[in-house]
Amino acid sequence: MKSAKSWLPSYLLLALIWGFSFYFIMVGLEAFTPVGVAFARIAFGAITLVILSLVTKTSLPPRWSWKYIFVSSLLWVSIPWMLFGFGETRVSSALAGIINGATPLMALIAILLVFQEEKPTRQRIIGLLIGFLGVLVVVGIWNTSSAENGAGIDLLGVGALILAISCYGVAFPYARRYLTGPTVREPLKPVALATGMMLWGLVVTGPIVAFTGVTNAPVTAGPLLAIAALGILGSGFAYVLNFRVVTAADATTASTVTYITPLVAVVVGALLLNEHITWNQPVGGLLVVFGAATAQGLIRGRIKSLT
Numbered sequence: 001m002k003s004a005k006s007w008l009p010s011y012l013l014l015a016l017i018w019g020f021s022f023y024f025i026m027v028g029l030e031a032f033t034p035v036g037v038a039f040a041r042i043a044f045g046a047i048t049l050v051i052l053s054l055v056t057k058t059s060l061p062p063r064w065s066w067k068y069i070f071v072s073s074l075l076w077v078s079i080p081w082m083l084f085g086f087g088e089t090r091v092s093s094a095l096a097g098i099i100n101g102a103t104p105l106m107a108l109i110a111i112l113l114v115f116q117e118e119k120p121t122r123q124r125i126i127g128l129l130i131g132f133l134g135v136l137v138v139v140g141i142w143n144t145s146s147a148e149n150g151a152g153i154d155l156l157g158v159g160a161l162i163l164a165i166s167c168y169g170v171a172f173p174y175a176r177r178y179l180t181g182p183t184v185r186e187p188l189k190p191v192a193l194a195t196g197m198m199l200w201g202l203v204v205t206g207p208i209v210a211f212t213g214v215t216n217a218p219v220t221a222g223p224l225l226a227i228a229a230l231g232i233l234g235s236g237f238a239y240v241l242n243f244r245v246v247t248a249a250d251a252t253t254a255s256t257v258t259y260i261t262p263l264v265a266v267v268v269g270a271l272l273l274n275e276h277i278t279w280n281q282p283v284g285g286l287l288v289v290f291g292a293a294t295a296q297g298l299i300r301g302r303i304k305s306l307t
Contacts, residue, residue, distance in 0.1 A: 025084060
């Protein structure tokens, strides 16, 4: 691993971009529909990545890979981004960011149940249980009062967010098996893969917004700039930054950025959107992060000493 100076700036900038994404979605929803947010985000991301491909002279993915990229795009782009847009019409951006922090847990569950490329261990089971407990604490499972009164659980909104990160969880091992792993026919470059996913995302979400509409209110500068930032930064340059971290550090280090984005989302939601943060959200978020880190083996030594 190279010196932290070579990858830490990209790592922190990546955490900020992805942490701000939930704020950008919330602002974008002031004028765009949930599907419109996803479509516009994908469009800005596609334009950014096509330009990056031209500048870096990165060719489009080979023909054999497009069917696998289509599935990856559904799981990584089209479906979860529409679900996050819908979810944030019912819950805060901070809560959305915290729940997104459970993505590594969903990826591990998908590997253990569907792809079966790794066998369950005591440490992974402990990590999953801790993370699951954290999700229950985040949503305040003990509070069964009406969400309309501002105190209860919005099951529909939370359910949409959990379904979204479940898609992410399946997308990671799927892409590794068919597109990026050591056994694939020809591992794809990150920019080429991201560009392909954005192009498929336009194909999927385009017909939907043609029927449902892109906006539900006059588009002002704020929502438009938020969606532009969401697409250009979060769906475009973020892939480049992530690749830099993977190259200069390693994949495990790069994956830990998902532990910082919930913190950014909470701070941004509280400061810029005046969202009310209840005690259980950060506490549950810490449990989610601890569980995910445990399941990934990042704190292996301490768990072994306890068991």
